[in-house]
Amino acid sequence: MNVFDVERYLDRIGCAGATGVDIATLRKLHKKHLMAIPYNGATQDFSDGVRLVGLDEDATFESSVVQGRGGTCFQLNRLFARLLTELGYDVTLLAASTAEGWEASGLDVEHSFNRVALDGDEWLVDVGYPGPSYIEPLLVRDAVQSQYGCQYRLVERGSRIALQRRGRVTRWSVVYTFTMQPRQWSDWKDMEDFLAQEIAADTGPQDGTKILCGRTFDNGQVVLKGRRHLTVRDGREEIRTITDDDEHEQLVSHLLSGEFE
Template identity: 30%
Template structure:
């Protein structure tokens, strides 16, 4: 079965609520990316049950488009990559090391999928990523240019080059988290998110990585609930028992959940997720 047989662009675009012109331009790329981010939640319910989610397109359409479910990076970005190719964009799969909270880039394996997108007629290439389950993730694609600062849908990002032993340039995506750098010179405070080279990866590579992340008892996604939803007004994150709401005005509130029923209702009403019957949600 070809991608065109397994994937329905009309159904995907209708689901994310995008009705713009189907032309492979930068405006389309940004709009589809943002619409996807705001419509389909990030969640790890399959991995929490030690089950690797399918990355086959019919299964992704059934889960992320036709059901009240979401997914994690391999699911989200496989679906977006397919949609972008159907719209006429060039897409290369990238593998990144998530470095949030890491002391060294090399201490983290390449487990995150991101996308390098080429826009017809545009010499610039763009990083797209609708599957990064953190507030430092992209809401809109950003040009892959070192040293410049970019803002998309209210979030600031930049790329810096990091030293490493390989022959390819190692880029680190950083997110602006507000405030200054703490040295009094007016510089902004930036938080590293993930590091990657532009080496192409194939879907079969992520089949292996997906299985590892979803079944390894040391994986963060098998240890506790991790769900996020992005709206124009806020970023909502449920990590384990802690629900964190970050509003666009910078306000942050947290509360701890202790009741399985409350978590199930929250997933349904706030995240748009129907959790499988009988699944234990709190560890």
């Protein structure tokens, strides 16, 4: 029996009845998804191996969306692409890599996200990045775009495009680099193999330093990476290092539940 259900999905992210195929609806779906479903790097069960290419979308929908546990780009952007496609949007899968991810794996498919073609324009759509990043779809164009106190721009870097972001008082920094080459899930086979090797070799302590989670609120985002806690509100950033274990555990719990404000 299929579990994936469009109406249930829309209701879960606070968008019941939002079935239009237009930019206003796309913006709403994107932002509400980020607010309702967290990025949660701890959701993937690798007990029976890494499954990126042959991901069970129905089981993932149940855990990530219905149960609200969230997920990573491979889970959330894949489900969101399916939702948009079933609503009638023209969706293309893309791949990206952060500087840190490239240094670790040497692969340009570290991150997955989507492009939507709509009324002659192309939009970047990404509900599976921990942040900070764009809260609403980003138009593919040369001009600087502003969202909730932050600015974004796309800069050509050789054969790749760098998505750059800056807050009100911060400098431009790269979120990730990518190409407009359409992808298919089989392209992530090398990433599967890399993650499997990393997991097999990981014997380090579980001390909270490998935590990676994030969630969006109405005018910003909060990200917890290891012990580094970053809040962006109206483009203003606040960074703290969490040294107390109890506070760290509480922050993870509140962020994943949405009770962090």
